[in-house]
Amino acid sequence: MTGPSSPHSYYRHSLPVRIMHWINFLALAILLMSGLQIFNAYPVLNWGRSSYSDTPPLLVLAHGFPSWITLPGGRWLAMGRRWHLFFAWIFVINGLAYVIYAIASRHLHRDLTPTRNDWRSIGHSVSDHLRLRHPTGAAARRYNVLQKLTYLFVIFGLLPFVVLMGWALSPRLDAAIPGWVDLFGGRQSARTLHFIAAWALVAFLLVHVFEVLVSGVYNNLRSMITGRYVVDKEHADQRR
Amino acid sequence: MSWTRSTQINAADHSRRNFVLRMLAATGTVLLAGCDAASRSSWLPKVLGVAEDASRGAQRLASPRRAMAQEFTLADLSPQFRSNGTANPDDSHYQALAARQFVDWRLKVDGLVQHPLQLSLQELRAMPKRAQITRHDCVEGWSAIGQWTGVPLSTILRMAGARPEARYVVFHCADPMDEAGTRYYESIDFDDAFHPQTILAYELNGRVLPIANGAPLRVRIERQLGYKMAKYIMRIELVASLAHIGAGNGGYWEDQGYEWYAGI
Numbered sequence: 001m002t003g004p005s006s007p008h009s010y011y012r013h014s015l016p017v018r019i020m021h022w023i024n025f026l027a028l029a030i031l032l033m034s035g036l037q038i039f040n041a042y043p044v045l046n047w048g049r050s051s052y053s054d055t056p057p058l059l060v061l062a063h064g065f066p067s068w069i070t071l072p073g074g075r076w077l078a079m080g081r082r083w084h085l086f087f088a089w090i091f092v093i094n095g096l097a098y099v100i101y102a103i104a105s106r107h108l109h110r111d112l113t114p115t116r117n118d119w120r121s122i123g124h125s126v127s128d129h130l131r132l133r134h135p136t137g138a139a140a141r142r143y144n145v146l147q148k149l150t151y152l153f154v155i156f157g158l159l160p161f162v163v164l165m166g167w168a169l170s171p172r173l174d175a176a177i178p179g180w181v182d183l184f185g186g187r188q189s190a191r192t193l194h195f196i197a198a199w200a201l202v203a204f205l206l207v208h209v210f211e212v213l214v215s216g217v218y219n220n221l222r223s224m225i226t227g228r229y230v231v232d233k234e235h236a237d238q239r240r
Numbered sequence: 241m242s243w244t245r246s247t248q249i250n251a252a253d254h255s256r257r258n259f260v261l262r263m264l265a266a267t268g269t270v271l272l273a274g275c276d277a278a279s280r281s282s283w284l285p286k287v288l289g290v291a292e293d294a295s296r297g298a299q300r301l302a303s304p305r306r307a308m309a310q311e312f313t314l315a316d317l318s319p320q321f322r323s324n325g326t327a328n329p330d331d332s333h334y335q336a337l338a339a340r341q342f343v344d345w346r347l348k349v350d351g352l353v354q355h356p357l358q359l360s361l362q363e364l365r366a367m368p369k370r371a372q373i374t375r376h377d378c379v380e381g382w383s384a385i386g387q388w389t390g391v392p393l394s395t396i397l398r399m400a401g402a403r404p405e406a407r408y409v410v411f412h413c414a415d416p417m418d419e420a421g422t423r424y425y426e427s428i429d430f431d432d433a434f435h436p437q438t439i440l441a442y443e444l445n446g447r448v449l450p451i452a453n454g455a456p457l458r459v460r461i462e463r464q465l466g467y468k469m470a471k472y473i474m475r476i477e478l479v480a481s482l483a484h485i486g487a488g489n490g491g492y493w494e495d496q497g498y499e500w501y502a503g504i
Contacts, residue, residue, distance in 0.1 A: 182310075
C-alpha cells in the first residue's frame with residue numbers, strides 16, 4: 001500500500017468533512033427509515049391543503065412499506081416519530097456546521113465551485129460519465145464538473161428543501177407566517193413533496209454509490225475515512 | 241488528460257469491493273437490530289425525547305406566542321370531517337347523556353381555580369362565541385378542514401379564575417380507551433389555553449357537533465396535532481404539575497410514547 005509520504009497519494013478530505021459526511025449519512029438513513037414508518041400511519045399521498053377534498057389522492061399504498069425498511073421494524077408510529085424528530089435535529093445542526101465550515105475553509109470555493117474550464121468541459125464530462133470513464137492522474141485530484149454541480153444541487157437545493165417541507169408539516173411553524181405553506185400547494189402537497197424529495201435523495205445516494213464503486217471503491221472509501229486518496233500511478237507517470 | 245476504463249479494474253479491487261459491500265450489509269443488519277432493541281429500552285426514548293424540548297423551544301422562538309394558525313374559506317371545507325379514535329364512547333353514562341341531547345350534561349371546571357364552575361351546554365351557547373375554519377392535522381399525517389364554533393377557553397378560565405400556582409389545563413373526557421376503562425385525558429399549558437383560537441367547540445360546519453367528532457364539546461388547539469384536541473370533554477381541571485395525571489406524561493397518547501408538545 002502507498003504510504004502517506006508517497007507522491008502518488010494525497011490528503012483529499014479534511015477531518016471535519018469526513019466526520020460530517022458520515023454523520024450526515026447516518027442521519028439520512030435513520031430519517032428515511034423512520035420517515036417510512038411515519039408514512040405507513042397514513043400510506044396515502046394527497047395534493048392540496050387537506051386530505052379530504054374533492055381531489056383524489058395521488059398515491060395509495062394499501063399495505064405501506066415493508067417492515068424491513070422502516071424504523072422501528074414493526075408498526076410503531078410514536079417511536080418512529082422520536083427517531084425522526086431527533087435525527088432531524090442532528091441532520092440540521094450537522095448540515096449547518098458543514099456549510100459554515102465549507103465557506104470558512106474555502107472548501108466550497110476550492111473544491112465545489114465550477115471553474116471556467118469546468119463549464120466548458122460539461123459536454124465532455126457527460127459523455128465520460130455515460131461511458132463510465134473516470135479521470136486518473138492529476139485530473140482525479142479534483143471533482144469533475146458534473147460531480148460539483150450534483151453536490152451543489154444536493155447541498156444547497158435538495159437537502160434544504162426536504163427540511164423546509166418537513167417544517168411545513170408542523171402546525172406551529174405553519175402559524176409563524178400564516179399561509180406560507182400554500183406557496184407549495186398546501187400542507188398535504190408539502191407532505192408529498194417531502195416524500196418525493198426523500199426519494200430523490202435516495203436516487204442521489206444510488207448514483208453516488210455507483211460512481212464510488214466504478215471509480216475504485218477501496219480508494220474512495222479510504223479517502224472518506226482516513227483522508228488519503230491514491231492517484232493511479234501508471235497513468236500519473238504517463239503524464240510526465 | 242489520461243483515462244482508464246472501469247472495466248479494467250483488477251481482480252484485487254473486485255474482491256475488495258465485494259468485501260466492502262459485505263461488510264456494509266452486515267453492519268447495516270447489526271445496526272438495525274440494535275435500533276429496534278434500543279427502541280424498546282427505557283433509556284433511548286428519553287435520549288430521543290431531547291428533540292421534543294428542542295423543537296418546542298425553537299418553534300416558540302420562530303413564531304410569536306400569539307401567532308395565529310391559518311384560517312380557510314368555506315370552499316376549503318372537507319366534504320366530511322374524518323372521525324378518528326373514538327367514534328362513539330362505549331360508556332353507559334355518556335350514552336344516557338347523548339340520548340337526551342346532552343341537556344343533563346354539565347362541564348365541570350375545577351382544580352386550582354378560585355370559582356369552580358358547572359356549565360350547561362345552553363349556558364356555553366349563550367356566551368360570546370368564535371367561529372373559525374381551520375385545518376386539523378393528525379399525527380398520522382392526514383389533514384381535514386372544518387369550521388368550528390365555540391367558546392374561547394380563555395373566557396371560561398377567566399370566569400373560573402386560575403390560582404397563581406396553576407400551570408396546566410387538563411381535559412378529562414368520557415371515552416374509555418382500554419379494557420381497564422381508562423378515559424381519554426389531555427393537557428396544554430397556558431400559552432395555548434389562552435390563545436384566541438383555542439375554543440371549546442360545540443358546532444362543526446354550522447351544525448351541532450356530531451358524536452363522531454366529540455359531542456357535546458371538544459377543544460380546538462389549532463397549532464398542535466389532532467390528539468391534543470380532546471373530544472367528549474366532561475371536566476376541565478387546572479393543575480400545577482402533570483405528574484398525577486395518568487402515568488404522568490400529560491395525556492393518554494403521551495403515556496403511550498407520543499410527545500406532549502405536538503407542534504410538529
